[in-house]
Structures are given as structure tokens and as C-alpha cells.
Amino acid sequence: MTDETIRARVDREGRLVSADAALAHLQHRAGGKLPGPIVMPQLAAIVATALRLNAPMLRPVYAGEADFDLRFWVRIVPDTDGAALTLSGWSEEAKIRPQLSQDPAFPLDGPGWTFECDGRLAILGLWAEGSAARIRTRDWIGKTLDELFDPVGTEPIAATLARGETVDALAVDAMIDGVVARAELNARPSIAANGTLSGAAGSLTLKRGKRAGAAGETPYLPGNWGALDRRMDEALRLPIGRIIANAETIARRVEGPIADDYASYAGDIASAGKHLLGLIDDLADLQAIEREGFEVAHERVDLAKVAAQAAGLLSMRAAEKRMTITVKPNDQAALAVGEFRRVLQILINFIGNAVRYAPDDTQITVETAVDPDHGKASVTVIDQGPGIAPEDQVRIFDKFERLGRRDHGGSGLGLYISNRLARAMDGNVTIESAPGEGARFSLALPRWPE
Template identity: 40%
Template sequence: MRLDGLPDVPVSHATLDCDGRLIAADPALMALNDQAGGALGDRLAVPQLATAARLASRLGILVSRSVRVADQDADLDLWVRVQPEGKGVRMAVSGWREVRPQPLAARSTIVLDDEDMGWETDAGLRLTFVSIDAARRFGVDALSMLGQPVTALFTLDAAGDGALPILEAVARRKPMREQRARLRHGDVRMVLTADVKQDAAGEFAGLTGAARAAEAEAEPVAAAPAVSASFTQGLDKALRSPLAKIIAHADTIHAEAEGPVQRDYVDYASDIANAGRHLLGLVDDLVDLQAVERSDFSLQTEPIDLADVARRASGLLSVRAGNAGVAIARPLPDLRVPAAGDFGRALQIMVNLIGNAVRYSPEGGVVSVTVTRNGSMAEAVVADQGKGIAPQDQERIFEKFERVDPSEVGGNGLGLYIARRLARAMGGNLTVESTPGDGARFTLTLPA
């Protein structure tokens, strides 16, 4: 049923009860609901409109947003405004602009052999499909992988020049060929290939690929071009400004700066702000990753006070620690431990170490930050009271995109890799000592 003439409708109204059932509607909205299989007295059948109605009813606030609704061979761009009213909600829909969707990108050209394991991701590189039978042959539970980042299934190996073909594929929107990897379960060496998926608007929508066991006699894989500076600059330009706006608006809602907001909506805003900060951190890490892996990367060192750096890093994380119920024992104010290094990079390393310690410390725990001189080196030690790190994982955590438990809430597996590269670029090192169940001690050394 075509909605002929509806683009000329200025505003169409509807009334819904507290359970989302349609009580009354103007002809335009009634026709749209009928086309979606709904009827008067039943729940609103247009998903985008029903979602806005549920949100307004649950939070008790006005919801106003743009939505796109499928209408046979075209889409409708609508503006929906939903206002709680009595025990139900009142909806006003305007816009009614018809949009002809762009054709979807061609299907993947990846051809799976009998021994290959198929996989797909969404735009956030989270797994949406893993071949069940093929995964079972490798001892992997395919269903448990769904929703996990692709790095929960594969450990990605860099090419000879330090580049990761998967990042190049995402950045340049081009097929990924010969990404070397290891299956986390059983440490089987794999070769990944993938095509880029696009949505109807031509935007990146994920990867669809195949994984096959690497053969020992396979010919050397040609190295993909390194992740270029233009890639990280593009990320910075494309993501930093909109993410900053999202975080600012979410923080405003969370702080109730413009008036009281229902508690669950406040918490929702806090989640949005935290997710935005996580993405900004990922952008920063990718920019740093591109820098530290250049063959000519170096740092200009100067005299710094490592104790002062440790105190500043502790101060920067004091609010986060307080919110988590964790105390930070920092160096005394009059302690001085001269060292040679880059102040900003040393601070970055200490913030990373203390932040990790706070994240993995139990409530009521203490993160100890001490700085001493040891012969010709200055040492800063960050010790926590967390669950510790198994011996076999203590070197692995310094590798790229590696985390002890990818299912845990945390970083992206780049922080410690970058921190160690920075420490060594300053003539020092970053190491860890840990006993499972007895916390971990990370030691940053710099020339004294």
C-alpha cells in the first residue's frame, strides 16, 4: 500500500496508551501503521515510532527525534515528537519526505573452502557471525564469540613493517588480504581475508571474511602498506569534534545542569559519556601507535622529576579512584627523583599504569605508587591489590591488541604496548612482576 500524497501532510497525530497500543490516529499515521501490519487497538507496528513512544513513556519526558521508516520501494524521513499525556502518550509526526535509498554494496566476493571458518563483524568490529561447524573443528564455541570484538577470536599479527592490514582495510574501505593472525583458542596460526561491507548510505558497516589455517610452507606474504599518517589524521578530524560534543551533551544531562532528569536517564547519559571517552582514548592510541612504529621515531629527553610526574598522574586519577572506592598512595610532596625523559610521555605512561591499577583493584583496595633511584636508573613502581597476572601472560600483555581477558571491561590492548615503546625510546623500560591472586607491580625505569 503506497502512502500517496503523504509528503504534503504537515503534521499527523496519534494517541497511544501506557502499553503502546494505538488508540487513535490521523489517516496518514493510520495508513503507515496498517502497512506495517498493525491495527487500531494493537501495539504500534512501526518500530521506529514505537521505540520513541516507549522511551517517552518510560522516562516521562518529551522525546523528539528524526527517524527513517521503510515504505516499500522508498523510505520516509519523519520527525517524531512524543509527549507523555495522562496514562499514555501523544505523538505528532511531521516531515514525510520520501527518500530513494542508495543500492547496497555488492555482496562479498569471499569464497569459503571446506576448511575455512567464515566470520563477519559490524561497524565496531564486533563479531556478528562465526561458522559454527568450522569453529567447532578448531575447538571454538562460535555462539560465545558473538558480540565480542574480533580480537577475542583472533590475535592479530603485524606485518614486517609493523602495519596491520585490518586497520588499513577499515581506513581505506578496501578488501583485506592476508592478515596474519593466531586463533586465541589453541594458538593456531591463521590467515584472514575479508571484504568491506557498506550500508545503504555507502558507510562502513563491517567486514565479512574467511579464516584458514596457515601452512608452514606458504610463501611469504607481501607486506601491506603501513598505516599512514593521513589515516590517523583523518580519524582525529572525523571523530574528535563530534565525540567531544556527544560527551559534553551527555555530561550536561548527567549533571542535570538544565533541570531534574529521571534517574535511569541520568545513568544512561553517564554511559554515553563514558563510551565517548573510551572512543576518544582509542583515537589517541591509534595516533600514538602510528607514531611509535615509525622507523625514525625518537624522543627528545630533558631533566625531569619522576616523583613529580608520579604525583601528577596520581592526582589526575584521584576522582576516578574515589568513585571506584580505591585509594592511591602517592609519593611524598618533598620527594625528588631526577631522571632524563620526555615529561609528557612519562606522564602518559604513569597515567596508563595507575589507571589500569585502579580499574583492576577491588573496592577498598590501595594502589601504591613509589619512586626511587636504583643505581644509574630512576624507578617508578605502581602496585595494585588485584587478581594478578599469570606468568604466561606477563609478556603477552605488552604485545599489540593483547589483553589477559578480552571479555572484561577495559582498554583496547594498545596502552601497555605503546607505554613500553615510549619507555624504551627514552632509554628506559617497562616491566611487570605478578603472582596470581596477589596483585601486580609495574616498574617504569628511566635513566637517572
């Protein structure tokens, strides 16, 4: 990284009219001219936004060059003639580019692809082998491995690669030609000198007989796919995501001061957008679990570790209500048979409900237990909320049931989905509660054999 400040100017049309040597060199390398339109898409979009709003902006920029990854911050200050650009934190990281076609670590035993990723694990290059060349994959470029490929019964791909570990023969579900197909993923991380992940390279091989619709095969459908597939992503998730991002930018006054009521309106828009995204995800999960042939993986799951991860993911939301989430230690490991990501999904629902419905300044406790006599391991989320009446403790697991609540968000599907997922893992979900005494939601699963 360099501490050098790089300066440039654009005119009112967003054309780069002058630039210090580093940015000018990058402009020329990317096929642009000086003066001329900015050829880096992300930088050009930020400049266009600042000029349109006539407001200063400070944004990070990330770009992948042929031999290195580039990162910097740009501050844009519009004026009567265009805008002044100040670039700082300019950082270039060399890429490690293995020769995949000659690398025995990535054999292709069928139609498939070799690929290279940047430091975010977004695909930069993709090369087809065999009949895979007939499949359109242009929309894979720029998307991350975890966005494209859903691992079956394991943690996210990025988590493994970030630890510097290889991904070997991992079964994944991929959306290919509009259907979900089973494939095998191999990937090797590239680690920079400072120990951070700078990229990855690998291969994806289609597995014969595992494609949706193949005779005798009922493939597992990830929660984001199925009837609500990538076309729904493009129609709903991506536009709503942009609305949320823009609304939060306005609400936080990132681009300059605005009246308090407008900031509040923007905050309401962002909250409503997040609610809609949550509803889309719930409906996609609902479609998946109610599909004939739905299955989950059966793997070793450490309930205490999953509980800690779920608590960490929701700690910021809890802090907004001055709530604390405590995972109580247990001398006996609560190891269960289940699917890691589905157990995490259930605990996020339990803890999320506690954060949503319990009063401010209260405590949420998560504890694990082992019942060797019945061969069970369990995890329980305990809140200090209003409690649930006995007559409501059965119907709370019904589809779209919210017990008459209309002021806390939610779709009324979370507990229904959690209960169905628990049963698919040969477990169960239970509740203990009384009005005014909080609630205890428990997930019990078969104990992992010692």
C-alpha cells in the first residue's frame, strides 16, 4: 500500500480530463484515453452518482487487473466545472496464477470448468471443457463462489479458503441452464505475503445423473433456488438490495446533511426492504422444505459452536436494544447429527425472535445439554420476553402464524420452517413458556456417536 495521494479531475459529463501518473497509467492499460470516459466501471459509477447528486462522496473501489488486484478509496468533490478526485490507500496485490490445465490437483472427469477468483472469491476467468462449452455461464463472472455454488452439508466455501485450506471434491448444487445440478468443486486458495486471502483457482465438474429431472434423481434444492430461482433473484432480491443500500446511505447522511424527517423516512424504507428480503428468503425456504424428496445432510455438528456463531451474527441487532446474548459454557461437548447450515438457520430464528420480541435492556441466554440416556444433544435459547400462553404454544408453529402481532415485522414462517427442518434432521423443536415469564425454545437432535 502507498501513502501517496493521487489526484484527478473530471468534467461535468464525468470524463477524466487530468490524472496523476498512477491513475493515468491504469486508464491507458484498461484501454481508455486521457482525456476520455473513465473505463473502470465502479469508479465511473461513483463519479456519475456524485455529479448527479452534486454532493461529495467517499467510496472504496476494487478492481481486478490481469496481474494484480487493486484497491483504493476515492473522494469526489463536485464543483462548477466537474469534480475533483482524491485517491488514497492505493494498494496492489500480485496474483498467483496457477496453470490449471496442467495441474493434477484439478482433474476434470466430465464436462466442467476451470476458474480463477480474486480476493473476494469473485470469478474473474472461466474456461469450459468438453460439452460444458455449450452452457452459457457469462453471468457467473463477477459473482462469488458462495453466491454461485451451494455446498451440500458443510460451511460456506469462503470460510474454508480464508483459512488457507483447499476445497477437495466438495459436492455443490449449481444453477446451470435454469435448473439445479449437482457438481464437484475443487479450489486452492492464494495467500498474500501478509497472510490474507488474495484469490483462488479451481475447477467445477458436472456429475452425471445428478441433474434436476434426471431419471430416478430428486436433487436437493438450496433455500435460495427452486421455484424462486435466479430469475426471482434478478426480479426481486437485487433491486430490493439496491433500494436498501441507497436508503441506508441517505439515512446515515453519508453523502451530506439532510433534514431529520427525510433521514427517518429513508430508515423506514431500508427497514421495509429488509423485511421484504426476509419474506422472500422465507418463501424460498418454504418451497424447498415442502418439495417432495427434500433431504438434509447428516454430519457432525457442535451445537455450542453453532450457537456462538448465531449469537455473533445477531449481536449488533441486540446491541441496538441494549440487549446481551450469552452462550453458557458446558464442560460436556454437545455434538449432534444434523446439517450445519440448517442448525444455524434454526438458532438464528430462535435468537432473532428473542431480540425482536423481548424488551430492551434484557438478557438472552443460550445453553447446550446432552442427554445420553435418550441419545440426544440439545441447544436452548432463553429470553426475558412477554412469554407465550399455553393455548398459543402449539399454533405458534403453524404456517404464517404471528399470534396477532403486527408491529414487530416477521413473516410468521420462521418457526414453521425451523420445526420442519428439525424433523428432517430426526430432531424436534419444543417450547416452555408462560405469560410474563419469558420463553425457552429448544432444538434437540440425535447425539453424535462417540
